[in-house]
Amino acid sequence: MTTVPDITLVPADVPGGHHTDSTPSPSGERQALIERWAQRHGIDAARWLAEAEDLADAVAAEITPDNTLDTYKKSWRVWTRFCAATGLPESEGSRGALVAFVAWMLREGRQNGKGYAPNSAGTHLAAVVTGLRERGTSVSGDDQAEARKALGGLEVKLLQAGERRGRGQAVGADIAGLYAVARSCPDTLAGLRDKALVLTGFHYASRSQDPAGLQNGDVALHPRGLVIAVLTGKTKHSVRNAKITYADDPEICPVRAYTAYRERLVAEHGPKWADPSTPAFVGIDRHGHITGGLAPDSVTRAVKRISARAGVPISWTGHSLRIGLASTGRKKRKDAIAIADQGGWARHSRSMLGYMQREDGWDDNASAGLT
Structure with missing residues (x-):
């Protein structure tokens, strides 16, 4: 668990100060900076500024994903x-x-x-x-x-030269694909898990690490739907409480799908899986045994496998659900700020705007309807 560092730092060597063998010697660049501080502000101030630099390094190391x-x-x-x-x-x-x-x-x-x-x-x-x-x-x-x-x-x-490298952006999930996924999932615990994974992930624009990091206690049932505490984000925007409402059509309702999956999990494998500390999405082998929680790579493979089983034209990747919320939300004329808040983007994020502009170029065309 990430905490704010509480570190007692030994002052760096400064002109006129005392440096012991147990004190790490600062780099040449840092030492030159400390010496300039000492000349400008005095030795005591230079020591405090050096400690602040060390603390900044420690904080950077703590918060780097x-x-x-x-x-x-x-x-x-x-x-x-x-x-x-x-x-x-x-x-x-x-x-x-x-x-x-x-x-x-x-x-x-x-x-x-x-x-x-x-x-x-x-x-x-x-x-x-x-x-x-x-x-x-x-x-x-x-x-x-x-x-x-x-x-x-x-x-x-x-x-x-006609050379395009890289895989390009993943294809975005869409509503037709969600219906195909829902209809292709078998009525088993694994099938219900797959359905819940995709339907909920689409509605909060999940990255692969997000469902992998969820615990049961992070997903709360609300009278209007689900509240998902996404704690695995990389920025202050992506750490959020995402609200998912009941869908009009029960067939692709993420709330009903998640509830049915968790109820089946407890019914088949015991009340211990109702504990808030258990993984929200579990791994299930081909014999129906629980293997623990899902890792991000497992989520990516699962989304690809689920979409292939559903017969979507181009298989989805772990990022397809995230792209899908932005592009579908734009198509449905949702407010860009609401999309950003739901998906954990900074408002006016360039990546989000790129996802929102990924239509075929006809409907979302600057020249359409001008004449």
């Missing part, structure tokens, strides 16, 4: 492969090195010798800049911007 840390590690491995292939030092983040890194990633950076998609290359670039700075290497904003500019230009060259 695990998947972000995994990305940093993966990206740093890409950087070390680049440096080994080119003979450049790992500890330098110059303009030339970053531009060369971008070009290498697009040309041959993947493990199989093929080039990365531009979006992936951009993610690795940002993470590597963070990694370099954490290791004491100064990377200027201008140098990083130059690498970004090179990446954008090379992406245009790839498009002009």
